[in-house]
Amino acid sequence: MSPVVAVGAHPDDLEVFCGATLALFAARGVPVVGVIATRGEKGDRRPGVNAEALAASRRAEAEAAARILGLVELVSLGFPDGELDRFPDELRRKLAEVYRRCRPQAVFAFDPWRHYEPHPDHRALGWAAVDARLAAKLPLYYPEQVATGLEPWEVAELYLYNTDQPDTWVVVDSTLTRKLEAVRAHRSQFSDEELQKMEEALREEARRHGNRAGAEYAEGFKRLTFGGLQIFQTLTRRTGEG
Numbered sequence: 001m002s003p004v005v006a007v008g009a010h011p012d013d014l015e016v017f018c019g020a021t022l023a024l025f026a027a028r029g030v031p032v033v034g035v036i037a038t039r040g041e042k043g044d045r046r047p048g049v050n051a052e053a054l055a056a057s058r059r060a061e062a063e064a065a066a067r068i069l070g071l072v073e074l075v076s077l078g079f080p081d082g083e084l085d086r087f088p089d090e091l092r093r094k095l096a097e098v099y100r101r102c103r104p105q106a107v108f109a110f111d112p113w114r115h116y117e118p119h120p121d122h123r124a125l126g127w128a129a130v131d132a133r134l135a136a137k138l139p140l141y142y143p144e145q146v147a148t149g150l151e152p153w154e155v156a157e158l159y160l161y162n163t164d165q166p167d168t169w170v171v172v173d174s175t176l177t178r179k180l181e182a183v184r185a186h187r188s189q190f191s192d193e194e195l196q197k198m199e200e201a202l203r204e205e206a207r208r209h210g211n212r213a214g215a216e217y218a219e220g221f222k223r224l225t226f227g228g229l230q231i232f233q234t235l236t237r238r239t240g241e242g
């Protein structure tokens with residue numbers, strides 16, 4: 001089955017923004033590849049934290065979370081945390097390479113059109129993930145990749161998470177618990193109190209999307225389609241559907 005590629009900027013983005021959906025697809029036998037653009041080595045408020053040690057523990061946390069969600073592979077692109085906007089060409093090139101290698105039907109990424117998104121990495125990741133779709137399908141983009149045997153590949157669907165204009169919902173009644181478990185794997189990011197608040201907020205958001213989808217819990221996406229098969233028709237609900 002054609003896989004899904006889910007791209008995040010930081011080691012915990014995929015779990016927080018679309019973890020229940022990825023767990024659902026994995027449970028249905030869809031191979032899901034996770035991609036993390038940065039090492040997350042600035043993600044700690046405490047002064048004096050060692051960035052290298054933090055990057056190592058965040059990598060281990062992301063691997064544990066990926067196992068909980070059932071991902072088949074976790075790719076780390078290794079860009080510096082907080083600086084993705086400095087590397088738009090390189091990020092797009094690396095993502096196009098991932099798309100050409102994995103040949104996904106669908107890609108999940110930040111919605112770059114979201115209004116007032118304050119994190120520069122989230123904005124930069126969204127643009128690069130969308131732009132890499134165009135690059136991956138045309139052989140004159142990054143011909144050195146094609147020369148090594150990576151054929152051009154057209155991604156048929158983009159599912160943009162962290163969106164303020166969702167039009168597609170995935171019902172996650174069966175996998176919300178797994179998402180929360182995966183979020184808990186990111187121990188460096190949350191104190192016990194913060195974790196509890198985070199879980200409440202994520203559950204409330206899933207409930208809010210569930211209301212739109214006619215279910216208890218859902219995750220919402222902006223879906224862009226570019227032709228081809230839509231293998232997730234049975235798992236998603238669009239605006240206006242019961």
Ligand SMILES: [Zn+2]
Binds near residue numbers: 010013119122
């Ligand atoms: Zn993030």
